[in-house]
Amino acid sequence: MNILYDERVDGVLPDVDRAALLQALSARLPDLEVLHQREELKPYECDGLSAYRTTPMLVVLPRHIDEVQGVLKLCHEFHVPVVARGAGTGLSGGALPLEKGVLLVMARFNNILHIDPAARTARVQPGVRNLAISQAAAPFGLYYAPDPSSQIACSIGGNVAENAGGVHCLKYGLTVHNLLKVDILTVDGEHLSLGSEALDSPGFDLLALFTGSEGMLGVITEVTVKLLPKPQTAKVLLAAFDSVEKAGRAVGDIIAAGIIPGGLEMMDNLAIRAAEDFIHAGYPVDAEAILLCELDGVEADVHDDCDRVRQVLEQAGATEVRQARDEAERVRFWAGRKNAFPAVGRLSPDYYCMDGTIPRRELPGVLQAIAALSAEYDLRVANVFHAGDGNMHPLILFDANQPGELDRAEALGGKILELCVKVGGSITGEHGVGREKINQMCAQFNSDELTLFHAVKAAFDPGGLLNPGKNIPTLHRCAEFGAMHVHLGQMPFPDLERF
Template sequence: MIAMPDPDTQILARRDEIAAQLRMLLPAASVIAEAERMRAYESDGLTAYRQMPLVVALPETTKQVAAVLRWARREGIKIVPRGAGTSLSGGALPVADAIVLGLGKFKAVLDIDYANRTVTVQPGVTNLAISKAVDAAGFYYAPDPSSQIACTIGGNVAENSGGVHCLKYGLTTNNVLGVEFVTPDGEIVRIGGKHLDAPGYDLLGLLTGSEGLLGIVTEVTVRILQKPETARALLLGFATAEEGGDCVAAIIAAGIIPGGMEMMDRPAIHAAEAFVHAGYPLDVEALLIVELDGCAAEVDHLIERVEAIAKSHGVVVSRVSTTEAERMNFWAGRKAAFPAVGRISPDYYCMDGTIPRAALPRVLAAMRDMSTKYGLGVANVFHAGDGNLHPLILYDANVPGELDRAEAFGADILKLCVDVGGVLTGEHGVGVEKRDLMEYQFDAIDLEQQHRLKRAFDEDLRFNPGKVFPTLHRCAEEGRVHVHRGETRFPDLPRF
């Protein structure tokens, strides 16, 4: 397990007084200090880690956020920002001597501007609610993390969330135009708006994906797009992962950027098919879903081209969706891959590295060797277009030693991702989970420069302590997303 920094015992001792002071700054209902009510905040999507907060504060206005932060600065109290708490990397994990500052009451859609194709919302609005707010006019907000029914736009900004469509439509950072945020000093700052590109340094780009270490976002302006006219998908099976990977490369080399392009390996295909009966072929090593979206003229044209490319790359099973129901069916198994794996194994870890796609055969082969070495199975789902790999390591926490082996296996996979020219995390964030692997990807001087940036915003390091950057108090083991007998924190939330 990853060790968190030792709490400040003087702050712990002042807990009642701190709650009382917060009640002077906020409405009574906005301060939670009772253990049974704080329990809901003790972890996020990284369920192996739990910690009761010092106090939970749920302000209702930007001014209240600023007031709390100014007071917290004076008092030297740490802050853990929180949206819906769906982070898979522990980004919203409480710290014993810190106030959890939740943005759950910031739920208003402030402005919908079709002429300029923007929506301005408060940070507690969910990702999906933005699309729903503009759905009647045919618009949507493109980034679609799998947790989109629950995750908030504030959390998306903090984590730079992706989704299956991000190769074509971009991550959060490519779709946010402006924010209002409150600095750790309690200053309210606006960056960007409905116009493009900042006159000064791109602080909007820096804040996006900063994992709650630099401030609290209190308002977000995003760009919206008109929905594509139609979408169709191909289901392509290959006898080897190499052929599947080569087919993906050939599609991109042909100038085609699909709306979605997903790959599964044999164990993932079998688990998904057993669970949802999507009609997946079971005698292939790699299954590819390629979705084309746009006008019908384009989609029909590209379906033919992708079919031809697949044929010349040894495809053994090739199906094209002709109805919307068929397209959804192609996706059903892929979108159920995580819970499907949860059915065949008592526990699994979800990893999240990115690799140059050309390294896929090498990485899969190395993973097979590791699987033998550690005596644990692994199923792979892969955002094939952008090289973002989600290996699911299968283990049983009730068998002595398996947890340790699974953790070591996971760390080896992420190091392998870095070794082949990739990175530790493509979309889940570093958080607590991968904090102690940062030194594997970055040199000391790279990390020191990032630390200096942190201090430019948060001089006394009070925001989300113990996250993202290694501290002096390190523990040898690295924790992961543990799912035990399907008991995730959000069991009804799709994850893919």
């Protein structure tokens, strides 16, 4: 599988004297672990988007921040690009290495530095796993809210780089809403603190700018997150519908009723059956769609909200509304949802996971349009997603060994993302742009907007050494992709066309 990928980045990078760089690394940073043999490099050739693979020139595994600083300074000197990597669970190829670049693995910075229960903050190193923060905070009755499905494995540095979401971000926000401070090293190894422990910081909001910047503005060395008190109780309602459009409309109705669920997820029939076969969650396999709606907070509040949501669901035409009877059933309901991707993976040799976001009111129409596209392209599409956020994850099922199926899957995926942009949404909700969706950025943004992105990038990294070829496409690439409106016939920032 080789979706939407081209080799231009490595193709245009200048050649590097690998031997000289290796020698300089070992001379200046004698304790730094450097991998350079082909078989050592192999495990690092991709992140969670395994369809895209490149063997990095070198992999470094620092243990101390001054080693990270040393690596950055040396790479700056040698004009060698640097790709930072955390746990490597990203789904858009944001940590895909470069053949002519150094892969900077931050996984060994995995210490929780301080939990402050009075301030409700945790100060951690970037390689700390998402779930480990909540585990460390649990003795104080606190937790870290953003919960990507990969939270057992993914690291907080990667969460910040991708502005990760999760099932509970409808109520509790994305990573950016749960951060106080990020310490970074700039491309030339300068230390900067973005944000502060106080509520607000003067000057431009560089913390928010940095969050979700996919490794293009600096390397994260420390993260201070907000912690939240664990809700007293949580209940889940499961509602079945005889059409996906009705389920989509019910999502808007719940929100319009003034209720903010902890999570509000949707699965269509294909996803329901796949999950049920795999997990035995107790889902109604004949339903065309189900909604899972979690309500959390204090007992009495949750009780009231459950009644109101049940009413809304019934009025929206639910054929059945069930409340998880106990904690075991609640966990089972969620296990079905959280394992839906691997469950769908059992139905088909290959699948392609999309990550578009749309305004909630567009859900019924877009679901209908996806069904029509699925028929047109003759490929099954399973829908399982964060409905409350309007963050869709259509999974396109195909078999790469059948001639033409890969091309059709690519084309169908592109159509779905363009549809998301057309209705006022965006091409990514929580997986990031990375290498995967770089061409779709040309549909999302015009050349003025892209020019501004490049100017901001240049403010942090004038030489373009940090994670080149990801996140923000060059105007040249967009012109080739055919989606760009060139402004007044000019191509601004021609010097940024290197990558």
